[in-house]
Amino acid sequence: MVDKQLRVVSGLELWRWRKRAIADAMACDVSSAEVDWLLLEVAGLDRLALRLESFKDWNEIEIVLPLEDLEQLWHRRLYERLPVQYITGVTPWRKFQIAVSNAVLIPRPETEYLIDLAVAAATNSGAAPFLDSGNWADLGTGSGAIALGLADALPQGIIHAVDYSPEALKIAQSNAVNLGFDHRIKFYQGSWWEPLAALQGQFSGMVSNPPYIPTSTVATLQPEVVNHEPHLALDGGDDGLDCIRQLIEISPLYLRPGGVWLIEMMAGQADTVGKLLQQQGSYCNIQIHADLAGIERFAVASIK
Numbered sequence: 001m002v003d004k005q006l007r008v009v010s011g012l013e014l015w016r017w018r019k020r021a022i023a024d025a026m027a028c029d030v031s032s033a034e035v036d037w038l039l040l041e042v043a044g045l046d047r048l049a050l051r052l053e054s055f056k057d058w059n060e061i062e063i064v065l066p067l068e069d070l071e072q073l074w075h076r077r078l079y080e081r082l083p084v085q086y087i088t089g090v091t092p093w094r095k096f097q098i099a100v101s102n103a104v105l106i107p108r109p110e111t112e113y114l115i116d117l118a119v120a121a122a123t124n125s126g127a128a129p130f131l132d133s134g135n136w137a138d139l140g141t142g143s144g145a146i147a148l149g150l151a152d153a154l155p156q157g158i159i160h161a162v163d164y165s166p167e168a169l170k171i172a173q174s175n176a177v178n179l180g181f182d183h184r185i186k187f188y189q190g191s192w193w194e195p196l197a198a199l200q201g202q203f204s205g206m207v208s209n210p211p212y213i214p215t216s217t218v219a220t221l222q223p224e225v226v227n228h229e230p231h232l233a234l235d236g237g238d239d240g241l242d243c244i245r246q247l248i249e250i251s252p253l254y255l256r257p258g259g260v261w262l263i264e265m266m267a268g269q270a271d272t273v274g275k276l277l278q279q280q281g282s283y284c285n286i287q288i289h290a291d292l293a294g295i296e297r298f299a300v301a302s303i304k
Helices: 011-027 033-042 047-052 067-079 084-088 109-123 145-153 166-178 194-199 242-253 270-280
Strands: 007-009 061-063 090-093 096-099 133-139 156-163 185-189 203-208 255-264 283-290 296-303
Touching: 007 011, 011 033, 011 061, 011 067, 033 047, 033 067, 033 084, 067 084, 084 090, 090 109, 090 145, 096 145, 096 166, 109 145, 109 203, 109 255, 109 296, 133 145, 145 156, 145 166, 145 185, 145 203, 156 166, 156 194, 166 185, 185 194, 203 242, 242 255, 242 270, 270 283, 270 296
Parallel strands: 133 156, 133 203, 156 185, 203 255
Antiparallel strands: 007 061, 090 096, 255 296, 283 296
């Protein structure tokens, strides 16, 4: 949302704006740290200058929009609950700065663990030798975060990133180009595995963060989520498992024997997902992993 055309303000003006913004954030129960996150992006200040407030004495600071526009955007953050990531147009994820818009779900820090689990599966001493290379799928790529993480962590692999939303794919493709991975990631518009039909049986691994929120729960989520993030990336049907069921059922057609299947899910879904994987009959080495908060959030399985 920020237009990137530079303007100049004094350090004192920006310091005064920051003080007001922090006070307003506290009054609206928004983290005051978001003020500095915003200033890191729009003013190019570093964390030390913000912490010490040394920028207050600078004569000139270049910012990418007028202070009055910054004030309007901050009011939208406070009173419309517009996520700060959509204001800045970027979010940190792993070691990347990933572009986002309201066409894509904002990548969450906990999802980063999917990449670590994929690497662990690929480099396990008993793993199939093809797992650290070959074709990997990121189904429901959104901003492209998982595809980028896989491309970075598995340098011998080719990543096939699929999303139903053309608008999301534009963001993902732009991120791949900007971060230098466009030669390693191929993008497809469509539903789950469908655009990859020509590659059945040829995938080393599949990673997905699918919609997994029950339909009736979506409206109860934080206003930042329900009012601004794409419901297509959130709503997983009556029990939240519609997409996960489909991925469990169809993936064995696409994954090689010994290939790895990884997904993120919602708290409370792990037992059901584990049973679905067992009942399908094509999976083995089924594992459930918790995130850093202790929530059982990830399922990993191998193809027999």
